[in-house]
Amino acid sequence: MLKLALLFLVISIIAxxxxxxxxxxxxxxxxxxxxxxxxxxxxxxxILGLMAGKAIF
Known part of the structure; x- marks a missing residue:
C-alpha cells in the first residue's frame, strides 16, 4: 500500500x-x-499484536 502511495507521489511530482x-x-x-x-x-x-501478546492461556 505504501509502495502505491509512493508511486502516485512520484507521478504527481513528475506531472x-x-x-x-x-x-x-x-x-x-x-x-x-x-x-x-x-x-x-x-x-x-x-493494536491487535499488542492485545495478542498480553493474552493469558
Missing part, C-alpha cells in the same frame, strides 16, 4: 514539473488517501 496541474493534484490526492489508509491499517495491526 507537476511538466505542467499538468490537474493530473498532479489528482495523483497527489490519491497518494494522500493511500498513505492514510496504510497508517490506519498499521495501527489496527499494532
Amino acid at each position: 507537476g514539473i511538466f505542467g499538468f496541474g490537474g493530473l498532479s493534484a489528482a495523483t497527489a490526492g490519491i497518494a494522500k488517501i493511500l498513505f492514510f489508509i496504510a497508517i490506519v491499517i498499521f495501527l489496527i495491526f499494532l
